[in-house]
Amino acid sequence: MSDALIDSLTAAVQARPDDLPLRLHLAELLVSAGRGGEAIAHAAQVLAREPGNTTAQQLMTRSLKPEKTAEEPKNPAGHVDWAAFEEQLGDVVPPRFARADGEPDPVRGHADRTFDIERSTITLADVGGMAEVKKRLEVSFLGPLRNPKLRSLFGKSLRGGLLLYGPPGCGKTFLARAVAGEMGASFISLSITDVLNMWIGSSERNLHDLFESARGHAPCVLFLDEIDALGHKRSQLQSSMRTVVNQLLTELDGVDGGNDGVFVLAATNAPWDVDAALRRPGRLDRTLLVLPPDGPARSAILEYHLRDRPVAGIDLAQIAAATEHYSGADLAHLCETAAEYAMRDSIATGEVRMINQPDMLAAVREVRPSTDAWFSTARNVAMFANESGEYDDLAAYLKKRKVR
Structure with a gap:
C-alpha cells in the first residue's frame, strides 16, 4: 500500500473532517497497511457522528484483532482457550454481577444493566396544594386510566408526557412519585448519570435499556429528572451529545404504540434550554408550571x-x-x-x-427564599422569549407577584 496515497487521503480528511465516506476509505487503507491504531481513530470519529454505522464498526473490529504470526500455533477446530481469554481480559473487563445458573435477568434488555423499579407509597393526597397541577394530571392521564371504557370511546391514548418546570425545591420529584402511587404503577427515576458513558454508543444503549425496562413494567411512570441536561438544545451541543438527544426522541416516539402504558414525567428548572423537538405532540407535549407552595x-x-x-x-x-x-x-x-x-x-x-x-x-x-434568583431569570424569558405563549402561566404569576 502506497504511503503517498494514505498521506494524500489524510490531508483530504483534515480539510473535510465531516466527509464520513472519505474517512472510512482512509481507515480501510490503514487497516490493509497494518496501521490499525490510526484506523481506530478514524473509525471512532465516524461512530461519534453515526453510532449505527456498520462499516465503521467492522473496521473497528478488524483494527483491534491482532495479526497472527507464523510462529503462533493454530487452534484445533472448534477449540476456545477460555483460560487465555480470562488472563488477557480479566483486568480490563471485570465482571459487574454474578448470578446463579438459571437466574433470570431483573429487567428486559442487556444482562449487565439493572434499574431501580420502585413502588411508590405516596399519593396526590400527600401533596400539599398544587391544585392546578393535580387537575391537569387527572385530565391528561389519571382519569383515562381509571375509566377504560370512556378512554376507548374518546380514543384517548395513555402515551405522551408532561414537562414540569419551575424553581428548584418546589416538589417536582415528589409529585412524580405521587402520580406513580396514585396509579399503583411502577416508578423509574432517571438522571443524566444513569445514561452518559464514555464509550461510543453506550449512552444510547443505556437510554434504550431504560425505556425497554419501563415498557416491560407498564403501567409505569418514567421520571426524567433535569431533562435540560439530557435533552439540551442540539444546536448548542457537540456531536457526541446530539446522538443522545436523538436517541431520546426515538424512545419517546416508540414504535407501533410501544409506549402505551408508559407515562413520561420530566422535570427541569430551565425549560428554555430543552430541545424544541422534545416538546412536540406525542412526546413531552404538555407543560405545567410548578410554583412555590401557597x-x-x-x-x-x-x-x-x-x-x-x-x-x-x-x-x-x-x-x-x-x-x-x-x-x-x-x-x-x-x-x-x-x-x-x-x-x-x-x-x-x-x-x-x-x-x-x-x-x-x-x-x-x-433563611431567605431561594426562588428569587430563578424568578429573576424567568422574568426575562416570560417578557422577551414568549412568542409562542408557552410561558403565559409564568407571565401571569410574575405579574401577580409583581416581580421587577
Missing part, C-alpha cells in the same frame, strides 16, 4: 417537618404568612435552623427546651 401548602409542609421534633406554642399560620415565595426545600431548611437554635440553647444551659415561636421567627429572618 399558604395552606406551606402550613402542611411546616407541620410535616416539625412532626417528630419537640415543639410548643408554634403558630403555623403566622409562620406560613411570613414565608411567602419559600420553596418546600426552603421550609425544610427553616425547620432545621429553628431546631438548631433550640438545641444550641439546650446545650448551653444544660436544660432541654422545646422549639418555640421565637425560634421559628428567628429562622425566618436567617
